Amino acid sequence: MPRIQFQIPFTTPVSQHLEDARERHLHWIREAELVRSQDAFDEYLSWDLPQAAARTYPFASAEDMFVLMNWFSLAFLFDDQFDAGKPGRADRIADVARELIVTPLRPAGIKPRVVCPITLAWVQVWEQLSDGMSLTWQTRFAASWGRFLVAHTEEIDQAALGGTLDLDDYMAFRQRTVGIHHSIDAGERSRRFEVPPQVQAHPVMIGMRDAAADAIGFMNDIHSFERELRRGDGHNLVLVLQRQRQCSLDEAIAEAYQITDQRLGHYLWLETQVPSMCKELGLNKDERRQVQMGVEAIQHWINGNYEWALDTGRYAAAKDSAATSAERCGRGSLEDLLSTGH
Template structure:
């Protein structure tokens, strides 16, 4: 029997959280600059006054700078600062778009992409989001050579991400639940997976023939799916509480395969393990491009591995999804959803606050 996926569920639901990364060879690793770059990035967010005081405190408690240090542990200090900025930027945009109607989501998209395409353009007074994104993007561009293939890949990936937010806003208006494969295609974009992985190429200067190679693309797609489903399984209780769980792989599995929540989580674990196998098998199938490029490819692949692991580790260590119970859940993997917990969750800003921010 299908479990109700909205907040009117009256009975507690208990399930085991999937552990599809059990065989993932990349262990938790944190950048040595944790404690400085994350603090700098948090101050940067605060300086732009994107949320009200109460919401900003909740945003800070999510430790998005820690996320940056966990998903970019192998890179330079400057790179890690950019990584912290990117983590913060994603969640700022997500919070904006979680309450946006399609029209306002379009405004958010236009603002962000104008920054990425015109990084040194003077921003108009009151354009908080544009000024915020410009700081990130200028620091990111300093990490690589102008004209590098990775820049185009990042901009393309971010464009997909921003446009997909408009589609998600349209789905939110109608509470549409997509079939699993349809959902995954959109989720890879709403997660910003391509842009995030593309950032790992900044400074490595990998040629287009490498980035577009079928094996690299297959491994990248598997990693993208692992990032997406990791986030979805952790965020499902919060999204259920906020009434936006229709855009979550768990809900799509429930609807398409006629499963309850525990059954959907078990299905997700099997799917995740298959993606892990695809990624690890790809390492053995990589061709050679010569010693210098091969060394950078290896660095790129390792970076993707730590990116996936870091995203999962942060989900337990931050209070965003599990409050103060994250590390306990990481061990027991036992989760109980109760109606009381569902009714207590709020976002960081309202539709009215978003409209004021975008119309400034």
């Protein structure tokens, strides 16, 4: 499929710490036993998640960029464990997801009750990620993270039952499975600031975060639909449209592009309402600066994720890798990261 370009009227920088943090991160995923075989390591390299982190969190310090790369890996690698066809797999996914959800609600560093490479790594990463952030921020992040993980387990249940979602239900569901709300929260952690609570509760900011989540999720769907089609995974805007409209893939792609562009346009309009929101709330100079950084965190995710998705091997349609072979054989991933044994 030729590249589909979106017109995003802002650019975002790339972290100057990309290469140094990448080297440390690749050592860490081996040490944490998240990637063990050479095939899995080669596949992971093709995803280039360090670039994604460097584009979406461009102003993080060298140490924080390393932490954010590690966190990135957990969400993506957990997503690739969702092979519900194995006996008992859906229950194990739910058990691990619950453990990932409750980790931020416990005192930092507490050993997980469900032990596997993913949960052990998350305990370590959360202790670092939450360091220095207020309880308000930690609670907000934990809530967004929890909704994201619950949505993923719901997706497994739907697949097991053979159910499908219509367009409206899918669009609402996709906003949770894309995981952008907690990712934007992490943008505050990356620069050590916090958007004031009254701003987070304002309809303008709520609308901006939701519109950004939609635009990013749908752009990812357009980039990745061939991968989902290859895996027999219908959780994709293009495939939902094709099924519901009973149209060709090209027609479904065109409509998906239109829907995505509309959500991006709505986000851009909401951005113009930010000064009025700040005035309405009576924010001081420092609070307005925090709001502006919060807006930049959303922009970094919209454009940074888009630029990464154009080239990542994760969404490549035509490749003959070990991971592609695993998908064709009905396996969701190269390695099992949810069990205690190797």
